[in-house]
Amino acid sequence: MHEWDTFAVLVGGSAGALVGLLFVAISIHAGRIAESADLRGRAAQTLVIFAALLLVGLLRSIPVQPEWVLGIELLVLAVFVAIGLITLDHLAEQSDSPRPVARTLKAVNPSTLTAGGVAVAGVLMLCGVHWADFVLVPVICAAMIGGLASAWLLLIKLTD
Numbered sequence: 001m002h003e004w005d006t007f008a009v010l011v012g013g014s015a016g017a018l019v020g021l022l023f024v025a026i027s028i029h030a031g032r033i034a035e036s037a038d039l040r041g042r043a044a045q046t047l048v049i050f051a052a053l054l055l056v057g058l059l060r061s062i063p064v065q066p067e068w069v070l071g072i073e074l075l076v077l078a079v080f081v082a083i084g085l086i087t088l089d090h091l092a093e094q095s096d097s098p099r100p101v102a103r104t105l106k107a108v109n110p111s112t113l114t115a116g117g118v119a120v121a122g123v124l125m126l127c128g129v130h131w132a133d134f135v136l137v138p139v140i141c142a143a144m145i146g147g148l149a150s151a152w153l154l155l156i157k158l159t160d
Contacts, residue, residue, distance in 0.1 A: 012057025025155035041092025042105035071125030078119035110146035
């Protein structure tokens with residue numbers, strides 16, 4: 001739908017900026033993150049969430065695309081995001097010495113909500129539900145807030 005173009009641009013641009021913030025946070029504490037499997041996993045989960053938001057914005061902004069096609073694209077994206085987030089979660093939890101900040105990162109990371117919400121929006125679009133786009137709004141807001149909180153924790157809670 002044409003009226004969602006501005007929203008898609010805002011989501012994509014914001015997600016791109018948040019990826020940059022995450023890379024700054026990771027680069028400042030690269031040594032600490034590199035030596036900790038749980039922190040690497042949690043940082044990677046945050047990157048996957050921001051990448052998912054970027055791709056939602058990109059897919060939503062494709063011109064002259066039927067809603068059912070967007071629904072399929074969102075479902076495929078949700079499957080890949082879920083696989084990536086579950087894999088990274090398992091890797092992070094196999095760490096020998098979990099750090100308190102990693103547990104906090106897990107708590108604020110909206111992994112299930114992000115993958116599940118994108119999938120629900122995709123199914124609704126595939127079924128022709130006209131308000132399906134509105135399902136993405138709280139999902140995107142929660143993913144941005146959770147991802148931003150994760151990047152902030154990586155930036156301020158690790159000391160070299």
